[in-house]
Amino acid sequence: MAPSPFMLMDIPIDNITMDEALQRIFDAAVSYTPQTPSSHMHFVNAHCINTAAVNEEYRQVLIRADAVFPDGSGIRKAGTMLGVPVKDNVNGTDMFPLLCRRCAEQGMRMYLLGAKPGAAEKTGRWAAEHAGKEVIAGTRDGYFSPEEEQAVIDAVNASRPDILLTAMGVPRQELWLHMHRDALKVPVCMGVGGLFDFYSGTIPRAPLWMRRGGIEWVWRLMMEPGRMWRRYIIGNAVFLMHIKKIQRNMRKEGRKQP
Numbered sequence: 001m002a003p004s005p006f007m008l009m010d011i012p013i014d015n016i017t018m019d020e021a022l023q024r025i026f027d028a029a030v031s032y033t034p035q036t037p038s039s040h041m042h043f044v045n046a047h048c049i050n051t052a053a054v055n056e057e058y059r060q061v062l063i064r065a066d067a068v069f070p071d072g073s074g075i076r077k078a079g080t081m082l083g084v085p086v087k088d089n090v091n092g093t094d095m096f097p098l099l100c101r102r103c104a105e106q107g108m109r110m111y112l113l114g115a116k117p118g119a120a121e122k123t124g125r126w127a128a129e130h131a132g133k134e135v136i137a138g139t140r141d142g143y144f145s146p147e148e149e150q151a152v153i154d155a156v157n158a159s160r161p162d163i164l165l166t167a168m169g170v171p172r173q174e175l176w177l178h179m180h181r182d183a184l185k186v187p188v189c190m191g192v193g194g195l196f197d198f199y200s201g202t203i204p205r206a207p208l209w210m211r212r213g214g215i216e217w218v219w220r221l222m223m224e225p226g227r228m229w230r231r232y233i234i235g236n237a238v239f240l241m242h243i244k245k246i247q248r249n250m251r252k253e254g255r256k257q258p
C-alpha cells in the first residue's frame with residue numbers, strides 16, 4: 001500500500017516513486033468511463049507551494065486533485081525538514097519519455113495543449129520519433145482567447161485522448177483544467193509547465209549532472225534570468241520561510257507528518 005501523503009499547507013503530496021506515479025496515471029486511464037469524472041494529477045514544486053500560499057483557488061485545486069506528485073529538490077528539502085524522506089523526484093520532464101513509452105505499450109494517446117505556437121507540435125514529433133506517431137492524439141498552442149475556449153475543448157474531445165497534458169504555466173494550466181473538468185471528456189489531465197519548451201528544443205534542458213545534483217533551478221535561472229530571478233532568488237527564500245513556519249507549527253502542536 002502507498003504511504004500516506006505528507007501535507008504542505010493542507011496540500012497532500014503523494015510520497016511515491018516515478019513508477020508508482022505512472023501506475024496511478026495508467027490505472028486511472030484504464031478504469032475511466034464517460035460517466036466518471038476525469039482524474040486530475042498535478043506536479044508540485046517549491047514555486048507551486050509559493051503560488052498556493054497567495055492563490056487560494058489554486059491551493060484548493062491542489063487539495064482536491066486526484067494525485068499530487070513531489071517535483072524537484074525543494075520538495076525533497078521540505079520533506080527532510082519535516083521528517084519525511086521523500087522517495088523520488090517525480091517531475092513532468094523526466095516523466096514524459098516514460099509516458100510516451102507506456103502509451104505505446106498500452107495503445108493509449110496523449111493530447112498536448114500549451115506553449116507558444118509550434119512547440120506542442122514539435123514535442124509531438126519528438127514523441128512520435130521515440131515511441132511511434134500513434135501516441136499523439138493532437139496538439140495545439142496555449143495562446144487562445146476566452147472566445148476560442150469551446151473550440152479548443154471540442155478539438156481535444158474530438159481527438160479522444162487518454163491523457164491531456166496542459167503546458168500553460170502554473171497556476172493557469174491547473175485552474176483551466178479545473179474550470180473545464182466536466183466539459184473535458186479525457187480520463188487523465190495533468191499540468192506540465194514548461195515541458196513542451198524543453199522537448200521542442202525552444203529552451204535547452206539542464207545537463208544531467210545539474211539535474212542529479214538537485215540544481216536544475218540554477219540552469220533555468222541562467223536560461224531565462226529576466227523571468228526566473230523572482231521565482232528562484234526570492235522564491236527559494238520565501239519557500240524556506242513557509243516550510244520553517246510549518247515546522248514551527250508542527251512542533252508547537254506536537255504534530256508529526258504521516
Ligand code: UDP
Pocket residue numbers: 114115116141142143167168169170172192193194195196197
Ligand atoms: N504559456 C501558454 N499560455 C499562456 C501563458 C504561458 O501556453 O497564456 C506557456 C509558455 O509558453 C510556456 C509555459 O506556458 O511554455 C510556462 O512555462 P513555465 O516554465 O513558466 O511553467 P511553470 O514552471 O510555471 O509551470
